[in-house]
Amino acid sequence: xxxxxxxxxxxxxxxxxxxxxxxxxxxxxxxxxxxxxxxxxxxxxxxxxxxxxxxxxxxxxxxxxxxxxxxxxxxxxxxxxxxxxxxxxxxxxxxxxxxxxxxxxxxxxxxxxxxxxxxxxxxxxxxxxxxxxxxxxxxxxxxxxxxxxxxxxxxxxxxxxxxxxxxxxxxxxxxxxxxxxxxxxxxxxxxxxxxxxxxxxxxxxxxxxxxxxxxxxxxxxxxxxxxxxxxxxxxxxxxxxxxxxxxxxxxxxxxxxxxxxxxxxxxxxxxxxxxxxxxxxxxxxxxxxxxxxxxxxxxxxxxxxxxxxxxxxxxxxxxxxxxxxxxxxxxxxxxxxxxxxxxxxxxxxxxxxxxxxxxxxxxxxxxxxxxxxxxxxxxxxxxxxxxxxxxxxxxxxxxxxxxxxxxxxxxxxxxxxxxxxxxxxxxxxxxxxxxxxxxxxxxxxxxxxxxxxxxxxxxxxxxxxxxxxxxxxxxxxxxxxxxxxxxxxxxxxxxxxxxxxxxxxxxxxxxxxxxxxxxxxxxxxxxxxx
Amino acid sequence: xxxxxxxxxxxxxxxxxxxxxxxxxxxxxxxxxxxxxxxxxxxxxxxxxxxxxxxxxxxxxxxxxxxxxxxxxxx
Numbered sequence: 001x002x003x004x005x006x007x008x009x010x011x012x013x014x015x016x017x018x019x020x021x022x023x024x025x026x027x028x029x030x031x032x033x034x035x036x037x038x039x040x041x042x043x044x045x046x047x048x049x050x051x052x053x054x055x056x057x058x059x060x061x062x063x064x065x066x067x068x069x070x071x072x073x074x075x076x077x078x079x080x081x082x083x084x085x086x087x088x089x090x091x092x093x094x095x096x097x098x099x100x101x102x103x104x105x106x107x108x109x110x111x112x113x114x115x116x117x118x119x120x121x122x123x124x125x126x127x128x129x130x131x132x133x134x135x136x137x138x139x140x141x142x143x144x145x146x147x148x149x150x151x152x153x154x155x156x157x158x159x160x161x162x163x164x165x166x167x168x169x170x171x172x173x174x175x176x177x178x179x180x181x182x183x184x185x186x187x188x189x190x191x192x193x194x195x196x197x198x199x200x201x202x203x204x205x206x207x208x209x210x211x212x213x214x215x216x217x218x219x220x221x222x223x224x225x226x227x228x229x230x231x232x233x234x235x236x237x238x239x240x241x242x243x244x245x246x247x248x249x250x251x252x253x254x255x256x257x258x259x260x261x262x263x264x265x266x267x268x269x270x271x272x273x274x275x276x277x278x279x280x281x282x283x284x285x286x287x288x289x290x291x292x293x294x295x296x297x298x299x300x301x302x303x304x305x306x307x308x309x310x311x312x313x314x315x316x317x318x319x320x321x322x323x324x325x326x327x328x329x330x331x332x333x334x335x336x337x338x339x340x341x342x343x344x345x346x347x348x349x350x351x352x353x354x355x356x357x358x359x360x361x362x363x364x365x366x367x368x369x370x371x372x373x374x375x376x377x378x379x380x381x382x383x384x385x386x387x388x389x390x391x392x393x394x395x396x397x398x399x400x401x402x403x404x405x406x407x408x409x410x411x412x413x414x415x416x417x418x419x420x421x422x423x424x425x426x427x428x429x430x431x432x433x434x435x436x437x438x439x440x441x442x443x444x445x446x447x448x449x450x451x452x453x454x455x456x457x458x459x460x461x462x463x464x465x466x467x468x469x470x471x472x473x474x475x476x477x478x479x480x481x482x483x484x485x486x487x488x489x490x491x492x493x494x495x496x497x498x499x500x501x502x503x504x505x506x507x508x509x510x511x512x513x514x515x516x517x518x519x520x521x522x523x524x525x526x527x528x529x530x
Numbered sequence: 531x532x533x534x535x536x537x538x539x540x541x542x543x544x545x546x547x548x549x550x551x552x553x554x555x556x557x558x559x560x561x562x563x564x565x566x567x568x569x570x571x572x573x574x575x576x577x578x579x580x581x582x583x584x585x586x587x588x589x590x591x592x593x594x595x596x597x598x599x600x601x602x603x604x605x
Contacts, residue, residue: 084603091605092578242603321581323565333567345566352565385560 003039003274012278019282030325031179038184046146053109053180057156058174060105064163067098080403090357092159102164106157113153116143121366134153149186150363152181154313159195161317168196176203185278189271191309206283214499215489219277221410221503228514230472234263240460242427245437249442252459253437260427262473292480297411302419307466314356354378369425376422385399433451467512537570538592547592554586556575564589577602
């Protein structure tokens with residue numbers, strides 16, 4: 001059951017009806033049943049993995065929370081008798097004990113993810129080494145990868161880390177916790193929510209609000225437009241270009257970068273719009289995952305605007321814990337005393353940054369292309385950080401230029417193209433091939449070929465599809481610009497009739513211009529496979 | 531507090547940390563500075579600033595950093 005299928009529309013309508021018509025105390029129950037029906041519809045074979053993660057996280061969470069409560073109760077009860085040093089020592093030893101519990105949960109949770117998603121990749125590496133040294137090759141079994149595994153694993157492990165940090169208390173109701181892990185609009189491609197934000201939202205009764213419902217409906221319609229009109233139309237060209245890399249080089253690499261940017265933007269932001277829109281129709285607010293990413297002036301800023309919940313997950317749960325860990329603190333002190341302040345203070349942070357980006361790449365997929373993609377992002381961020389003082393000086397010296405609209409657009413375009421270039425690793429997959437194709441942009445001068453009479457239809461798309469894509473992108477640009485200060489759906493929340501009418505118009509556009517039906521199998525979301 | 535101001539000044543001698551606010555928003559302290567600062571604070575004040583406390587609100591000014599140190603010392 002895909003978001004863009006007729007059966008999903010029926011399923012959603014029935015869920016919403018039951019959600020609002022049945023007594024409010026049953027609302028979260030309706031969502032839980034709907035979530036499991038939805039996940040089962042993706043494949044019965046996946047359900048065991050979801051249940052495993054839910055059970056492991058739930059019980060580890062209960063143990064963590066109970067231990068933290070015991071610690072706090074003991075300190076409170078003995079506050080007068082314990083000295084400050086004794087209190088600190090007790091807290092430190094309890095923290096270590098809680099860390100061991102957390103570690104067990106993380107090993108069990110991430111263990112499944114690593115086993116299913118990365119075994120083939122690592123085993124392939126081992127096989128390459130073995131055969132390179134004359135050993136016999138061996139067959140690697142292909143394992144089942146459940147849909148949304150990375151998303152629900154990261155959300156669940158984030159819950160455990162937050163419990164360890166005492167930022168939240170454990171959910172005691174197993175079924176309510178199961179809903180947090182499996183909530184159907186977000187299970188396939190996020191956003192990766194925090195229990196502190198979503199836990200209560202899911203289980204608190206919600207009264208029907210015409211404003212929220214119509215705003216959510218509008219956002220769902222807009223998401224379908226992005227996905228089915230823009231992303232899936234762009235995909236036709238992208239698919240042709242990467243299937244014909246022997247001839248489609250030079251200008252066609254730039255074309256692929258542009259088309260794939262349109263595809264991934266429409267696909268991922270469209271999918272998230274549908275997710276957040278459906279949730280809002282149910283009165284549930286989810287974390288935003290995007291904030292006009294293509295207006296970013298630098299790669300660092302881009303990552304504060306694109307896939308925000310994944311970025312903050314890695315910052316909060318990998319980068320900072322690694323940077324300020326005991327071992328890294330010792331390393332920092334040592335490196336500064338032995339290598340000087342300038343180099344010494346950089347090493348630990350650079351190490352943590354490289355590890356974070358390596359893992360971010362690996363999160364996207366078990367392949368060298370994703371790892372190289374992550375490390376390229378890391379490289380640009382670190383270089384930018386080093387050049388920052390020089391850049392600041394330039395901005396100060398050339399205030400007229402740096403404050404101009406032209407310079408703003410130039411920086412946004414530069415970031416846009418750089419991120420698009422790196423993203424092409426996702427499409428071409430093979431790293432040496434990608435590098436050679438990047439090189440062809442400077443060696444194969446075939447611009448005239450593309451802009452000739454037949455050139456525009458030489459990459460798998462006809463003129464009609466190009467027109468639809470162009471018009472779709474223009475409409476998105478217009479909508480983004482109109483919603484710069486307040487998103488369109490929020491502006492429409494107080495005008496329900498207009499919101500519903502506009503949603504109907506958008507859905508009509510989707511029906512007429514969308515890429516679906518016989519001959520298309522594009523409705524799957526790209527991030528669903530991550 | 532004076533010791534903390536000394537540590538902060540060693541990171542950016544040109545900034546008047548006793549009056550400066552919005553250190554994160556204004557981009558005065560970046561991730562490099564924060565990690566160095568945490569190492570120095572941990573060594574100087576015998577506290578352990580954990581990762582969960584590395585949030586903009588705790589590092590927005592010398593006062594908020596000082597408040598964090600005191601909170602961790604009292605726990």
